[in-house]
Amino acid sequence: MQNQGLQEIDHILNKLGRSLTNFLDMPQPSSEIARNALNRLIRDELDYDTHDEANIFDTLVRGLNTNQYRVYAAILDAHSRDVGGLFFVYGSGGTGNTYPWNTLIAKFRSERKIVLSVASSGIAALLLLGGKIAHSTFKIPFDPDQHSVCNFKKDSTRADLIREASLIIWDEAPMTH
Known part of the structure; x- marks a missing residue:
């Protein structure tokens, strides 16, 4: 859930021309978890x-x-x-x-x-x-x-x-x- 929240925040910041990487103290979303979120097979098994x-x-x-x-x-x-x-x-x-x-x-x-x-x-x-x-x-x-x-x-x-x-x-x- 935390990773999903971070992805949403990063998505909103991207629309404003920024990113979470601009904020050094903020945690970054995991790219591995993001990849799995796109995997329909994994999503189905977690549904x-x-x-x-x-x-x-x-x-x-x-x-x-x-x-x-x-x-x-x-x-x-x-x-x-x-x-x-x-x-x-x-x-x-x-x-x-x-x-x-x-x-x-x-x-x-x-x-x-x-x-x-x-x-x-x-x-x-x-x-x-x-x-x-x-x-x-x-x-x-x-x-x-x-x-x-x-x-x-x-x-x-x-x-x-x-x-x-x-x-x-x-x-x-x-x-x-």
Whole structure:
């Protein structure tokens, strides 16, 4: 919000032939944040009502069973320590695997963090809050024999989105070639 305010002030000053750079004691807007503000993919992933997400999280976190809570806590711990990690949760369909994912999604979005929630099939994607199909999110080729890499460049808006993500949840990951 501060950066957006600084951008607005700078825009008004520009109309008057001035800039925030003319005022040495004033903070300057971040060009990285400004670039992200122009990225529609990032804007779309931040277009959640944090209050609504906090309410969803409060409801979901109370419903976690012991095993689900362990998964939830381990992922939050890795994130809070900024160590990252890859977590694989195995369970048959209908055993409650999606529940901790939705709890984490709501938690992160309530804090205005980007979560990419994807699944290998459309049905599984529908069960995730804001879920999308992995093939479209990561531009995974449908025929890996013809194309062996995802189809986007490292300096693209999609690459920026992935770099900005605090969490990627990929349901049914082993089902993707």
